[in-house]
Amino acid sequence: MKVHYCDALVIGGGLAGLRASVAAQKKGLNTIVLSLVPVKRSHSAAAQGGMQASLGNSKMSEGDNEDLHFADTVKGSDWGCDQKVARMFVHTAPKAIRELAAWGVPWTRVQEGARTAIINAKQTTITEDQDRHGLIMSRDFGGTKKWRTCYTADATGHTMLFSVANEALKHDVDVRDRKEAISLIHENNRCYGAIVRDLITGELEAYVSKGTCIATGGYGRLYKSTTNAVICEGIGAALALETGVATLGNMEAVQFHPTPIVPSGILLTEGCRGDGGLLRDVDGHRFMPDYEPEKKELASRDVVSRRMMEHIRNGKGVPSPYGDHLWLDISILGREHIEKNLRDVQEISQVFNGIDPAVEGEKGWMPVRPMQHYSMGGIRINPTGESQNMAGLFSCGESACWDLHGFNRLGGNSVSETVVAGMIIGNYFADFCANNDVEISTATISKKLEEQQTYLEGLVKGQGTENVFKIKERMQEIMDDKVGIFRDGKNLADAVEELKELLERSKKLKIASTKMHNNPELEEAYRVPKMLKLALCVAKGARERTESRGAHYREDFLKRDDENWLKRTLTSWKSDEDLEPTITYEDIDIKTMEMPPAFRGYGAKGMTIEHEDASVRQAEVDNLTKEMQAAGKDRHEIQEALMDFDLPMNYKQKNERVGD
Amino acid sequence: MSQANREITISILKYDPQDKTVEPRFVDYKLEETPGMTLFIALNSIRSNQDADLSYDFVCRAGICGSCGMVVNGKPVLACRTLTSTYPEGVITLLPMPAFELIKDLSVNTGKWMDEMSKRVESWIVTNEETDISKVEAKVEPKVAEEVFELDRCIECGLCLASCATKLMRPNFVGAVGLNRVARFQMDPHDQRTDEDFYELIGDDDGVFGCMSLLGCEDHCPKNLPLQNKIAYMRRKMVSVK
Ligand SMILES: Cc1cc2nc3c(=O)[nH]c(=O)nc-3n(C[C@H](O)[C@H](O)[C@H](O)COP(=O)(O)OP(=O)(O)OC[C@H]3O[C@@H](n4cnc5c(N)ncnc54)[C@H](O)[C@@H]3O)c2cc1C
Numbered sequence: 068m069k070v071h072y073c074d075a076l077v078i079g080g081g082l083a084g085l086r087a088s089v090a091a092q093k094k095g096l097n098t099i100v101l102s103l104v105p106v107k108r109s110h111s112a113a114a115q116g117g118m119q120a121s122l123g124n125s126k127m128s129e130g131d132n133e134d135l136h137f138a139d140t141v142k143g144s145d146w147g148c149d150q151k152v153a154r155m156f157v158h159t160a161p162k163a164i165r166e167l168a169a170w171g172v173p174w175t176r177v178q179e180g181a182r183t184a185i186i187n188a189k190q191t192t193i194t195e196d197q198d199r200h201g202l203i204m205s206r207d208f209g210g211t212k213k214w215r216t217c218y219t220a221d222a223t224g225h226t227m228l229f230s231v232a233n234e235a236l237k238h239d240v241d242v243r244d245r246k247e248a249i250s251l252i253h254e255n256n257r258c259y260g261a262i263v264r265d266l267i268t269g270e271l272e273a274y275v276s277k278g279t280c281i282a283t284g285g286y287g288r289l290y291k292s293t294t295n296a297v298i299c300e301g302i303g304a305a306l307a308l309e310t311g312v313a314t315l316g317n318m319e320a321v322q323f324h325p326t327p328i329v330p331s332g333i334l335l336t337e338g339c340r341g342d343g344g345l346l347r348d349v350d351g352h353r354f355m356p357d358y359e360p361e362k363k364e365l366a367s368r369d370v371v372s373r374r375m376m377e378h379i380r381n382g383k384g385v386p387s388p389y390g391d392h393l394w395l396d397i398s399i400l401g402r403e404h405i406e407k408n409l410r411d412v413q414e415i416s417q418v419f420n421g422i423d424p425a426v427e428g429e430k431g432w433m434p435v436r437p438m439q440h441y442s443m444g445g446i447r448i449n450p451t452g453e454s455q456n457m458a459g460l461f462s463c464g465e466s467a468c469w470d471l472h473g474f475n476r477l478g479g480n481s482v483s484e485t486v487v488a489g490m491i492i493g494n495y496f497a498d499f500c501a502n503n504d505v506e507i508s509t510a511t512i513s514k515k516l517e518e519q520q521t522y523l524e525g526l527v528k529g530q531g532t533e534n535v536f537k538i539k540e541r542m543q544e545i546m547d548d549k550v551g552i553f554r555d556g557k558n559l560a561d562a563v564e565e566l567k568e569l570l571e572r573s574k575k576l577k578i579a580s581t582k583m584h585n586n587p588e589l590e591e592a593y594r595v596p597k598m599l600k601l602a603l604c605v606a607k608g609a610r611e612r613t614e615s616r617g618a619h620y621r622e623d624f625l626k627r628d629d630e631n632w633l634k635r636t637l638t639s640w641k642s643d644e645d646l647e648p649t650i651t652y653e654d655i656d657i658k659t660m661e662m663p664p665a666f667r668g669y670g671a672k673g674m675t676i677e678h679e680d681a682s683v684r685q686a687e688v689d690n691l692t693k694e695m696q697a698a699g700k701d702r703h704e705i706q707e708a709l710m711d712f713d714l715p716m717n718y719k720q721k722n723e724r725v726g727d
Numbered sequence: 728m729s730q731a732n733r734e735i736t737i738s739i740l741k742y743d744p745q746d747k748t749v750e751p752r753f754v755d756y757k758l759e760e761t762p763g764m765t766l767f768i769a770l771n772s773i774r775s776n777q778d779a780d781l782s783y784d785f786v787c788r789a790g791i792c793g794s795c796g797m798v799v800n801g802k803p804v805l806a807c808r809t810l811t812s813t814y815p816e817g818v819i820t821l822l823p824m825p826a827f828e829l830i831k832d833l834s835v836n837t838g839k840w841m842d843e844m845s846k847r848v849e850s851w852i853v854t855n856e857e858t859d860i861s862k863v864e865a866k867v868e869p870k871v872a873e874e875v876f877e878l879d880r881c882i883e884c885g886l887c888l889a890s891c892a893t894k895l896m897r898p899n900f901v902g903a904v905g906l907n908r909v910a911r912f913q914m915d916p917h918d919q920r921t922d923e924d925f926y927e928l929i930g931d932d933d934g935v936f937g938c939m940s941l942l943g944c945e946d947h948c949p950k951n952l953p954l955q956n957k958i959a960y961m962r963r964k965m966v967s968v969k
């Protein structure tokens with residue numbers, strides 16, 4: 068029996084896991100990071116557009132601060148987020164980006180003087196002040212009041228991931244790739260690490276730790292059409308679910324991105340529209356202003372995605388062998404801008420579709436259609452990052468439902484969340500590991516190990532008839548067709564029933580090769596049932612939620628229903644025999660909010676069933692604000708009085724800005 | 728799209744070093760080519776429909792993560808961004824990249840090599856300065872940030888090593904990828920290392936003096952990095968140290 072002991076075990080080596088590992092290692096803990104793939108190949112590398120942080124350096128971000136970032140995030144979430152968490156986040160984001168700059172991320176910098184930009188399809192001149200020259204630059208992204216998204220051309224995730232990964236190596240974090248966690252070790256509602264399969268030798272090993280942090284990313288591959296990397300299968304969240312103890316939050320909250328390229332699903336960054344790109348229909352008509360006169364192409368993602376699908380349904384899509392699509396036109400930005408700032412986009416379009424988007428007119432338009440993009444749901448955790456039900460189990464990044472994003476995440480807020488959560492949760496996690504011991508017997512560990520060994524051997528020896536690839540494909544189709552952008556009761560109910568059937572069938576597999584090592588079909592065989600469980604959490608959560616909020620859009624319940632649905636869905640998997648999750652709910656309390664529910668400022672108006680507490684709380688907030696302003700208090704003091712929040716380290720310090 | 732698609736043959740060198748009972752061998756797979764088919768799509772189709780035991784590595788399938796280097800009809804490329812239609816004969820031969828430990832079939836251990844390289848060239852910012860992250864960040868000349876970014880675009884895919892003759896003769900050669908990393912930090916104003924410090928890391932025949940300027944790396948780099956130029960630049964710097 069191979070057992071490794073460590074203080075802090077981090078499962079997942081994307082931005083979130085790596086940043087958390089640095090936090091733990093810096094506190095003197097012996098820290099191990101596990102990853103399916105070399106960590107620099109994690110999905111974080113694919114983030115193109117950028118990272119939100121309210122630095123307020125450039126002209127178009129002048130006057131930006133935490134308050135504005137907070138308000139955008141809460142509105143974006145359609146009031147589904149945890150506002151305290153949103154505050155923790157916006158306050159730490161400027162620190163995170165400055166830390167990354169010091170670690171070597173070559174952020175694009177402000178160039179003093181005049182330059183032209185395309186704003187709302189018009190050439191506009193922006194002049195940067197001399198005292199800002201050389202500070203970190205930002206660009207426009209959907210759903211934000213200021214230009215707040217910092218970037219390194221369009222390879223932001225890549226440069227961030229490389230810096231953080233190398234920083235982890237510098238601090239001697241023990242990073243091990245091609246290691247897959249397949250089950251958590253837990254006892255008496257406390258987590259002690261994981262059973263891990265070596266993806267080269269096939270050997271099972273126990274990693275025993277004082278605390279465990281899951282940072283395994285999202286579950287986009289439950290869907291057939293997705294921008295996500297092929298490894299984004301949500302296995303980490305499934306491990307938590309399979310404990311029967313830990314809960315997942317808001318799994319039905321799934322984001323669709325407006326502009327993946329058709330058919331490959333490779334993302335064309337929001338920066339395309341942020342920089343001034345337009346959406347056009349079959350007639351070449353720019354249609355977004357017809358639906359969203361104010362924000363146009365830059366309304367939040369859920370709104371733009373739905374408007375696009377609506378337009379396609381209205382017969383304005385462009386027919387193709389891969390279904391109808393619309394066009395994304397960036398040629399109006401000019402070749403120079405594209406070749407400098409949107410180079411990856413150009414390359415993707417050229418390589419995969421044979422289109423050079425810098426060519427003016429129809430020839431340069433890229434075919435796009437909304438597809439799955441981001442998982443707001445995940446392991447439900449407290450603001451410190453610890454599971455609400457299982458001690459010693461932490462999570463951060465896309466795998467978690469910390470709940471920063473509620474029912475819709477803003478572009479640029481995700482890579483930002485990964486590093487910020489890595490800093491905040493990483494430190495709370497490290498404190499837990501420093502203050503607790505391993506209290507589990509070796510007998511229990513070896514029992515867990517044997518269980519998994521028996522399970523895997525059972526799979527290769529299985530005498531069933533089912534083909535795991537077929538089951539997976541069918542699951543992905545169901546999710547696309549019935550649990551997608553437009554949802555309704557009947558389709559969701561069908562989806563739940565069919566997914567249950569698939570889960571049954573996944574217990575009767577036949578695998579061609581009996582090899583225990585490096586057997587891709589075996590890997591599918593133990594992953595797909597886990598994925599099906601997650602898919603059931605998504606579908607059932609969506610079926611039950613009879614309202615529309617953020618990315619969750621029910622055609623049979625079009626309104627956001629604050630009266631009945633201002634709550635988080637919690638799913639758990641009580642027993643191995645179960646074919647569907649158990650659902651409970653967690654109320655979101657308006658009385659403690661800094662920003663009570665209201666209209667988002669985009670999307671259709673008058674589509675909310677209001678909660679009686681909203682106006683009461685709003686009046687309270689307004690009064691207190693007025694009183695304190697009259698007494699000469701500043702925005703920080705007022706904010707603290709409205710909704711206090713804590714942060715570890717010295718992260719609570721005020722963020723300095725040049726405009727102060 | 729009702730036009731008949733052509734049939735293509737993909738011939739793959741299969742070998743599992745952990746299974747000594749089977750010798751390395753070529754296996755041919757025939758499949759129908761679909762419009763816009765990449766090797767990512769083709770290999771997945773083979774695995775789902777013909778050979779569930781075929782190993783290869785893809786992550787992003789978008790040419791961004793550097794996972795899928797392999798040798799296609801003699802040339803190292805990123806498989807995910809290689810269209811099958813670029814081979815008019817319809818016969819495509821796939822080999823694993825040389826220069827790395829073979830895991831199985833088309834899967835090689837680039838991660839292990841790149842981690843070792845990163846540690847060897849200390850591929851991170853070295854400085855004594857403490858940064859107060861609550862304060863406004865240090866200014867960087869936009870041009871300089873851009874130049875550092877240009878070199879930072881390397882995705883550690885390893886194609887440069889798979890096309891490098893020096894690497895064949897000197898197993899410990901850090902390759903264009905390693906030298907490029909050093910050039911990147913040499914240019915970064917946050918990094919306080921001197922040329923002498925860099926000399927300690929790469930001032931030998933396994934480093935910058937090993938390169939024979941055969942250009943294989945630059946020809947195959949999917950990010951079109953100016954590798955020869957940077958290696959020559961580093962060599963001049965290092966020569967002037969001693
Ligand atoms: C194409 C694309 C573009 C994007 N662009 C942006 C953007 O511009 N701005 C933005 O803010 N956000 C963007 N996002 C979202 C953002 O990139 C992700 O949400 C974020 O990077 C997730 O980081 P993470 O660290 O949580 O997870 P990941 O980076 O996905 O890392 C997960 C890690 O977990 C490991 N892992 C998974 N399962 C296991 C297991 N069972 N055992 C061991 N290890 C495991 C993996 O190997 C990997 O190392 C984009 C997303 C996509 C798909």
Ligand code: SF4
Nearest residue numbers: 881882884885887948
């Ligand atoms: S230098 Fe180019 S070829 Fe070499 S690893 Fe980097 S990206 Fe790949």
Ligand code: FES
Nearest residue numbers: 786788792793807
């Ligand atoms: S799979 Fe990422 S580069 Fe090919």
